Structure formats: C-alpha cells, structure tokens
Amino acid sequence: MIRWLVAAILLLFGRGKPEPPPTPGLPPRPTHPRAELLALALLALVPGAVVVFAVVYFTSANTQLLGLTLGGAFAFAAAAAALAANRILPQDTHVEERPELDHPVEQAEVEELVAEAGEGVTRKRLLVLAAGGAGSALAGALVLPALSCGPDATKILSESPWRRGRRLVDEHGEPIAAQAIELGGTITGFAEGADRERMASSVVVVHVRPDELELPPERAGWAPEGFAAYSKICTHAGCAVSEFRYPLYDPTSPKPALVCPCHYSTFDVSTGGDRIFGPAGRALPQLPLEIDGDGHLVAAGDFSGRVGPSWWGVRKS
Amino acid sequence: MVGGAEELIRRAVRALDERLGSVPLLKKTLRYVFPDHWSFMLGEIALYCFVFLVASGIYLTFFFKPSFQHVIYHGTYAPLRGTEMTKAYESTLQISFSVKAGLLIRQAHHWAANVFVAAIVLHLMRIFFTGAFRKPRDINMWVGLTMLGLAIFEGYAGYSLADDLLSGMGLAIGYSVLMSIPIAGAWLAGLAWGGPFPGGEVFIGRLYIVHVLIVPLAIATLLAIHLAIIVRQKHTDFGGPGRTERNVVGTPLWPSYAFRSLGLMLGVASVLFLLGGLFQINPVWLWGPYRPDLATNGAQPDWYIGWLIGALRLMPPLEIHVFGYTVVPNAFFGGALFPLVVFGFLYAWPAIERRKTGDRARHELLDRPRDNPWRTAVGAAFLTWVWLIFVAGSLDQAVVHLQLSYVQQIWIFRVAVIVLPIVVFFVTRAICRDLQRSELHPLDRRPRRVRRSPSGGFETIED
Numbered sequence: 001m002i003r004w005l006v007a008a009i010l011l012l013f014g015r016g017k018p019e020p021p022p023t024p025g026l027p028p029r030p031t032h033p034r035a036e037l038l039a040l041a042l043l044a045l046v047p048g049a050v051v052v053f054a055v056v057y058f059t060s061a062n063t064q065l066l067g068l069t070l071g072g073a074f075a076f077a078a079a080a081a082a083l084a085a086n087r088i089l090p091q092d093t094h095v096e097e098r099p100e101l102d103h104p105v106e107q108a109e110v111e112e113l114v115a116e117a118g119e120g121v122t123r124k125r126l127l128v129l130a131a132g133g134a135g136s137a138l139a140g141a142l143v144l145p146a147l148s149c150g151p152d153a154t155k156i157l158s159e160s161p162w163r164r165g166r167r168l169v170d171e172h173g174e175p176i177a178a179q180a181i182e183l184g185g186t187i188t189g190f191a192e193g194a195d196r197e198r199m200a201s202s203v204v205v206v207h208v209r210p211d212e213l214e215l216p217p218e219r220a221g222w223a224p225e226g227f228a229a230y231s232k233i234c235t236h237a238g239c240a241v242s243e244f245r246y247p248l249y250d251p252t253s254p255k256p257a258l259v260c261p262c263h264y265s266t267f268d269v270s271t272g273g274d275r276i277f278g279p280a281g282r283a284l285p286q287l288p289l290e291i292d293g294d295g296h297l298v299a300a301g302d303f304s305g306r307v308g309p310s311w312w313g314v315r316k317s
Numbered sequence: 318m319v320g321g322a323e324e325l326i327r328r329a330v331r332a333l334d335e336r337l338g339s340v341p342l343l344k345k346t347l348r349y350v351f352p353d354h355w356s357f358m359l360g361e362i363a364l365y366c367f368v369f370l371v372a373s374g375i376y377l378t379f380f381f382k383p384s385f386q387h388v389i390y391h392g393t394y395a396p397l398r399g400t401e402m403t404k405a406y407e408s409t410l411q412i413s414f415s416v417k418a419g420l421l422i423r424q425a426h427h428w429a430a431n432v433f434v435a436a437i438v439l440h441l442m443r444i445f446f447t448g449a450f451r452k453p454r455d456i457n458m459w460v461g462l463t464m465l466g467l468a469i470f471e472g473y474a475g476y477s478l479a480d481d482l483l484s485g486m487g488l489a490i491g492y493s494v495l496m497s498i499p500i501a502g503a504w505l506a507g508l509a510w511g512g513p514f515p516g517g518e519v520f521i522g523r524l525y526i527v528h529v530l531i532v533p534l535a536i537a538t539l540l541a542i543h544l545a546i547i548v549r550q551k552h553t554d555f556g557g558p559g560r561t562e563r564n565v566v567g568t569p570l571w572p573s574y575a576f577r578s579l580g581l582m583l584g585v586a587s588v589l590f591l592l593g594g595l596f597q598i599n600p601v602w603l604w605g606p607y608r609p610d611l612a613t614n615g616a617q618p619d620w621y622i623g624w625l626i627g628a629l630r631l632m633p634p635l636e637i638h639v640f641g642y643t644v645v646p647n648a649f650f651g652g653a654l655f656p657l658v659v660f661g662f663l664y665a666w667p668a669i670e671r672r673k674t675g676d677r678a679r680h681e682l683l684d685r686p687r688d689n690p691w692r693t694a695v696g697a698a699f700l701t702w703v704w705l706i707f708v709a710g711s712l713d714q715a716v717v718h719l720q721l722s723y724v725q726q727i728w729i730f731r732v733a734v735i736v737l738p739i740v741v742f743f744v745t746r747a748i749c750r751d752l753q754r755s756e757l758h759p760l761d762r763r764p765r766r767v768r769r770s771p772s773g774g775f776e777t778i779e780d
Contacts, residue, residue, distance in 0.1 A: 057417060057418060063421050063594055066594055067424075068594055070594070071587045074583050074584070077583045078587050079580070081579045085573045085576035085577035085579075085580055090572065092569065093568065095350070095559065095564050096349075096565045097564055101550070147508070150509070150510060150512055151507060153503050153504065153506060153513050154503045154507070190610075196608070196610065198609075199514060202610035233609070237494065238492055238493040239489050240609065240610050240611050242611060261613060262612065264713065278630075279629060279631075279632045279633070279651065281635070281636030281643065308493075309492070310496075310497065310647065310648070312644050313642065313643075314643045314646070
C-alpha cells in the first residue's frame with residue numbers, strides 16, 4: 001500500500017524522465033513542470049466528471065445535471081488540450097513556401113490536348129449542336145418522373161367544402177349556436193364533415209354589433225345579427241388568423257379587426273375583411289352566414305374569394 | 318515506457334509506408350503550417366458543430382418517428398394527455414420526457430444548429446472584411462456560401478420535423494413562399510408537398526430524408542471540397558515581419574496546432590452540452606401539436622430564419638397583377654426575393670470588387686478592414702441592412718417594452734432600412750480613411766510604430 005502511495009506521489013511530483021542530451025549546436029528545449037502538473041490534474045478531472053455523469057444517468061437522469069457533468073468533462077479535456085498546445089508542447093514557428101498555382105507551359109499543352117478531339121472532324125458545329133440537343137432531351141426525360149411527386153395542386157386549391165346549408169361545427173364536431181358567442185368574442189368553426197386540415201375548411205366567426213358593420217351592398221345579409229365568418233387562413237403566408245382585436249378603448253384600436261400573429265396582417269371585419277395593415281396583398285375571404293331555425297350557424301354559400309396564400313392563379317378581388 | 322512508444326511509432330510509420338507509400342505525404346501534413354489569428358478559428362468552430370450535429374442527429378433518429386399518423390397521447394407529460402397529435406410530435410415528446418438523456422441530446426442538437434450557422438456567418442464576415450475572397454479564393458467563398466444556404470435550410474427542415482405548433486406555422490409560411498413564386502409556384506409547392514398543404518405521410522417522409530440524408534450529405538461533400546481547396550492553396554495570413562505573398566508563417570500541425578484544434582473541438586462539444594443541459598430551447602411540449610387552424614402569438618423562429626420573418630413583416634402590401642391575376646404575390650418579396658438578393662450579392666461580390674478595382678492579382682496577405690475603405694463601407698452598409706430587417710422580425714417582442722405601437726415601429730424600420738445603410742456607408746468609409754492616416758488601433762488609440770533594427774529584428778515604439 002505504502003509502496004503504491006510513494007509511487008503515485010513520485011509519478012505526480014517527481015522530476016520526470018530526464019531529457020536525452022541535447023543535440024549539439026541547438027539550445028536545450030525548455031521544460032514546463034508546473035504546466036504538466038496542471039494538465040495532469042485536468043485530465044484526472046475528466047473521468048471524475050464522467051463518473052458523476054454516469055451516476056446521474058442511472059439515478060435521476062436530470063437533464064441539467066447531465067448537461068453540467070458531460071459538458072464539464074469535455075471542458076476539462078478541452079482545457080488540458082489547450083494547455084498542452086500553448087504551454088507544454090514546442091512553440092515553434094515555421095515558414096512554408098506557397099505553391100505556384102499556375103503552370104503556363106502545361107496550360108498550353110492541356111489546351112492542345114483538349115483541342116485534339118476536334119482534329120479531323122468535318123461537321124464540328126453541327127455535331128456539337130446535335131449532341132447538345134440529345135443531352136437536353138435526356139435531361140428532360142429524367143425530369144418527367146419528378147412530376148409524379150405531386151398532383152396538379154392548382155385544381156385541388158380551388159376546391160371548397162362550403163355551400164349553402166353546410167353547418168358550422170366546433171372542434172368537437174358540435175353545431176355552433178350563435179348565442180354561444182358573446183359580443184366581441186370569436187369561435188373557430190369547421191365545415192361539417194370536411195377534412196379539417198384543408199385550408200378551406202376552417203373559419204373564424206366574430207360577433208360584433210350589427211351597427212358596426214359596413215359591408216359592401218352585395219354582401220348585405222352575410223353577417224346576420226352581427227355574426228360574421230372569415231377564412232381562418234391568412235392570405236399572405238398561410239398562418240391561422242388567430243387574434244381578434246375588438247375595441248374596448250376606441251382611441252388606440254379604432255376598428256374591430258382580425259390579426260395574423262405571423263406577420264401582423266390586419267383585416268377589417270366590419271367592411272368584409274379588407275386589409276388595413278401588414279403585408280397581405282388582398283382581403284380575407286368572407287363566408288356568408290345564416291342562422292337556422294335552431295339558432296345554429298350555417299353557411300349561406302361559398303367564400304367571397306380564394307382561401308389561403310396568394311399565388312399567380314388568384315384573381316385580384 | 319517511452320522506448321515502447323517509440324517502437325510503436327516506428328512500426329506504425331513503416332507499416333503504413335510499406336503498404337501505401339504515404340510517408341512523404343504524412344511528413345508534409347504534419348509540417349503543414351497554420352497562421353495564428355483568433356479569427357481563423359471561426360470556420361473550425363463551424364466544422365466541429367457540424368460533426369456534433371451529425372453525431373447527435375444520428376442518436377435522435379433512433380427514437381424519432383417521421384410520421385403524420387394521428388394518435389392520442391398517453392405519455393408522461395400530463396398536460397397533453399388525451400390530445401390528438403401526430404406520431405412525429407409524440408415521438409419528439411417521448412425523446413424529451415422518456416428517453417434518458419434524450420432531452421439533453423435534443424437540446425444540444427438544436428443549440429448546435431444555432432451555433433453552427435452563427436459560426437459560419439461570423440466566418441463569412443471575417444472572409445469579407447479581410448478580403449480573403451480575392452483570387453485564388455473566390456472559388457472557395459462560393460463553396461462556403463452554398464454551405465451557409467444549405468445550413469439555414471437544414472436547420473429549418475430540422476425544427477419543422479417535430480410537428481409542434483411553431484414548426485407547423487413555419488411550414489405554412491414556407492409553403493406560402495414557395496406558392497408565391499411567379500407562374501411556377503403553385504406547381505412547385507404541389508410537387509414538394511405531394512398535394513396541398515399541410516401534406517400527408519409522403520411529405521414528412523420527404524422532409525425527413527432531406528434533413529437526415531440529402532442536405533447533410535451535400536454539406537459534407539462541400540465541406541470536403543472546402544478543406545481540400547484550403548490545403549491546396551494554404552491559409553491566408555495578415556501581413557507582418559517575415560510574411561510575404563509567397564510564404565506562410567505559423568504553427569505546424571504537429572504537435573501544437575493539432576492539440577490546439579483538439580482543444581477547440583472538445584471546447585465546442587463542452588459548450589454545446591452545457592447549453593443543451595442548462596438552457597432550454599424549443600420546449601415543444603408548451604406549443605402543443607400543429608393544426609392549420611391554430612397559431613400562437615409572439616412566435617419566433619430560430620435566429621437564422623429571423624431575417625426572412627423580418628422581411629416578410631416589413632414588406633409593404635405590394636402585389637403585382639397582370640390581367641387581374643396575382644403574378645407576384647406579396648410573400649415572394651420578403652420570403653424569396655430578399656434572400657436571393659442577399660446571396661446573389663455575396664456570390665457576386667468577388668467579381669464586383671474585381672471590376673471596380675481592376676485587381677486581378679493573386680492575394681495571399683489579408684487586408685485589415687481599414688485598408689480597403691470602400692469594401693469595408695459597402696460590407697458594413699449591407700450588414701446594417703440585413704441586420705435591421707432581422708431586428709424587424711422581432712419587433713412584436715419590443716412592443717411590450719417600448720412606448721411605441723407596432724404600426725409606428727414598422728414605419729420607423731421601413732424608413733431606417735433605407736436610410737441607415739447609407740449613413741453607415743459614409744461613416745464607415747470616413748473611419749477607415751481616418752484610421753489609415755493615423756495608423757491608430759481602433760480600440761486602443763495609442764499610436765505605435767514598428768522599427769526594424771540593423772540586425773533584422775522588429776520592435777514596437779510607443780510615441
């Protein structure tokens with residue numbers, strides 16, 4: 001036991017193995033016993049941190065402690081390597097010559113070599129043209145299978161589940177009673193029976209005072225009793241228009257509006273979804289509503305315009 | 318002990334040489350010289366981040382399920398129990414809560430992506446402002462720029478996989494930007510998504526293979542080319558005593574540079590593990606699963622997407638109509654045109670500068686930023702422009718703190734992105750010219766001179 005201790009102490013604090021006699025004519029390399037000792041200590045800390053990491057892993061597996069111990073182990077190793085690089089190992093500065101990059105003689109030779117291919121060819125331009133055409137045709141042929149990646153989305157994009165009489169349902173599939181939406185409130189509705197993930201399926205219904213509405217004449221009656229429905233998908237970049245600003249304090253928010261939280265396009269619900277701020281280039285499509293005999297919200301037709309982000313096929317509305 | 322090591326080295330060297338004849342190459346490699354400057358380490362940090370990303374990413378693939386199939390959550394995170402979600406999101410929650418050390422690796426992977434792009438951007442700034450892109454290195458700048466573009470796209474694809482509410486919103490915006498490309502947009506978006514948004518099983522399968530194989534492979538290939546070109550051309554260096562256009566002065570690879578670089582690699586891993594363990598990033602369980610009819614307030618992407626969000630938000634509501642058709646929808650300007658202009662400018666810069674200065678010579682010694690006031694001023698103005706647009710992407714966070722409405726802030730920024738870069742151009746150029754005349758260090762304004770002594774040594778004199 002004592003012999004082991006002595007050996008360990010000697011290993012740590014001993015003078016180390018003497019350097020071989022210096023090469024004649026060169027100054028002897030300086031030694032760095034203190035830096036070596038520090039590096040030794042840092043290296044000894046690495047397995048220590050790893051052991052703690054393992055203990056944490058097998059017990060609480062607490063993320064913070066795992067990060068601290070594993071990061072710590074790497075930090076000790078990094079410090080040891082940096083110490084070795086900057087204090088212990090030889091700090092020589094070397095000079096290297098850069099290669100010349102250009103070879104004028106070979107350049108001319110290669111030019112000739114490449115040109116040799118054309119020697120003895122009589123209809124050079126025609127052949128090059130034909131080869132170019134053939135290459136393009138092959139490339140075109142290989143592009144065709146890529147078209148299978150998707151259907152012609154332009155057709156699907158025009159589909160809408162809304163038509164007259166289609167009921168609005170809430171997220172549990174229950175029909176929406178108009179009276180359930182309080183003044184200044186909103187609810188998200190879906191076309192009954194439609195795939196809810198499709199952009200055209202969802203609408204946001206807002207409840208405002210009927211006298212706040214200034215809908216265009218052709219949309220008279222689209223918002224019975226102040227219930228107006230708009231597409232929930234922003235016409236700018238496809239996010240859900242999930243915020244409703246209802247003026248509780250008139251000087252700062254002059255008009256009730258729907259706001260998209262992605263880029264803050266703001267749509268005026270009183271005038272039929274006109275954009276009043278933000279980057280959107282066109283109005284939010286409005287869905288005409290009716291209230292049926294049971295007091296439930298029902299669509300009175302399809303949207304006033306294309307749902308979803310604009311693309312070239314969308315007509316200016 | 319030492320004798321044994323020497324014997325081992327001798328045997329290994331011989332075994333290698335007798336089979337591959339590679340000892341001359343090995344000798345050259347061990348003596349390869351790295352010039353010393355802290356800013357030359359930035360690219361290396363990016364390299365080690367990439368290694369870290371690949372390793373941590375492989376680990377995550379063992380648990381992640383790239384599937385849009387719907388399931389009801391019954392896992393350990395109580396607030397979401399009973400919620401309908403996709404397997405992609407469910408398995409991300411699983412990694413975060415049930416896999417031991419899973420959250421550590423997931424967060425470290427996410428942090429590594431952020432640090433990776435940050436290191437590339439800083440490295441690019443170093444290249445730009447020191448003129449390191451001049452002949453013969455213009456070719457390597459293009460390789461690097463392509464990697465930057467791929468790294469940004471790779472990060473976006475990565476956090477889009479989790480299918481939480483934020484990632485779904487990001488995908489909706491990406492889909493809309495693709496749709497907004499004139500004429501081809503709707504068709505391209507249909508091809509990429511395999512149908513209309515949000516796509517199905519086919520789409521997440523594609524996104525997954527793009528994120529875990531195609532883009533990483535492309536980055537790895539370009540990285541190999543990037544490094545091979547550096548080895549061929551050797552590093553640039555700042556001017557100084559004994560340094561010429563035809564030599565490299567610095568630390569040889571073996572031993573000290575190898576250990577320095579090893580230390581940097583271990584240090585990068587250490588920082589990333591500490592970040593991953595101690596600093597929460599993208600807590601997807603708080604956002605909930607994605608549904609196209611939901612969006613959250615105050616949503617912010619990873620920082621490297623911020624410039625695009627800023628551009629989308631700042632853009633005035635302009636759309637271009639031809640015969641009533643929306644040929645150029647608004648999202649095109651901020652989401653597609655803006656990054657094209659930024660990358661186009663950077664790709665073209667070596668040619669722009671060559672045209673302006675007429676300088677077609679090979680350059681191995683770097684400029685200090687002041688040495689070329691025009692370039693530094695253009696770079697600073699460009700950076701100001703992109704940076705202001707980046708800041709505009711998080712103005713909604715500032716509304717709470719500043720006594721300005723969001724609308725007022727947007728208008729201030731719309732003016733600032735045009736005016737400030739011009740101001741910065743002239744101010745930077747004036748500072749560079751002033752520094753050139755006075756030869757003062759910009760941070761420490763004591764004048765210095767360097768004198769060469771008759772014996773050939775150099776000394777710094779303080780006036």
